Amino acid sequence: MNIHHHLDAATLSAFAAGTLDGALSVVAASHISSCSACRAAALKAEQVGGGLLASLEAAAVSEDCRAQTLERLDRATLHRFPAKASSKSEFPAPLARLLPGMRLADLKWKTKAPGWAMVDLPLPAGSRGKLFLVRVGAGKSMPLHGHGGSEITLILSGAYNDRLGRFAPGDVADLDEAVEHEPVAEADQPCICLVATEAPTRFKSRMVRLVQPFIGV
Amino acid sequence: MSKSDDRALRRQDDQEAQRLLSGVARNLDRTAFAELFDAFAPKVKSVMMRKGATHELAEDLVQETMIAVWTKAGLYDPTRGAVSTWIFTIARNLWIDRHRRDGVMPLTVLDDYDPPSGEAGSDEVVWRKQEAQLIAQYLDEIPPEQKEPLILSFVEGMAQGEIARRLNLPLGTVKSRVRLAYGRLRKKLEVLQ
């Protein structure tokens, strides 16, 4: 995969710290699963976490806690490597885990406006964001929108263009609240993206804003 | 103790920790495990308390973390980073797991990386060791306004929005300080390329 658009360093840091919202983490993990550059960057960020851990002052641990831990060793089951998942999913692994046994063809698309449809996805527990798939028809556009919070989009198939460039499979658009964009799918096929938002996406045009409650983005 | 003595100690600590961990992985060496417990349990407890855990919860999570160190010792991959990094990721995942346990969905995969790919080349291990040293140096040198958001995030477990509120800064400023911090880290690690 030839990836041109990557995760923001601030996103990678929050991901490595475990403080990124669950919905955004699914998209970030999905990108990392196919991007060696972001994987390396996430590992570096984890090392920052390890370095900070090592430099912390110690907190006294009770003798009970130590004794109980040592006692439990006999009963603890040693970890074995899980057998590598043999069934190749069409979805990146972190997403496939949320959609066990599902195929792209099984998805129930809900048409939200001419040229684009969505599927809401189950959220990881504790997440306050939204997670969904969007399908923009060949040559169609998504309305111009800004963001109430962060939005991360991973292209799964097809491609789109907007003022930030061309986004093809594996590319990720990691945008914060200040960015507005209007993606247009390329003419040869629909563009399917995995999207996570932290807060409701705001559409610019009054018309779209009026129908927004019905579109449900 | 001067800063450089402190760093030398940490460097040694990591080599020693790797030796102990491989004793656990290969021979189920309980003495080695007890030494790892004494070195890391107080740090893990410290992180948990700073994330807001009570004394009881913190010790509960210390137990869980250290039991995972015992059962997963064979999964530790020295090419991925220092032992402290590995233990940090275990503690981080257990903390998140604890907070999501009452939810309906499975855990988001935060450690969705490959298992170690067999024996690591010794060059790579040496390279990683140098990298871990540079990262320790970097954490000593980084300006406080860049280090603070990292501590609040990695140690206290705050999201960037919460950090912005805590520091009374716009979210964009917090994000750009984090970006600057990683830009500085990239520069620091350039000597390894």
Ligand SMILES: [Zn+2]
């Ligand atoms: Zn990337």
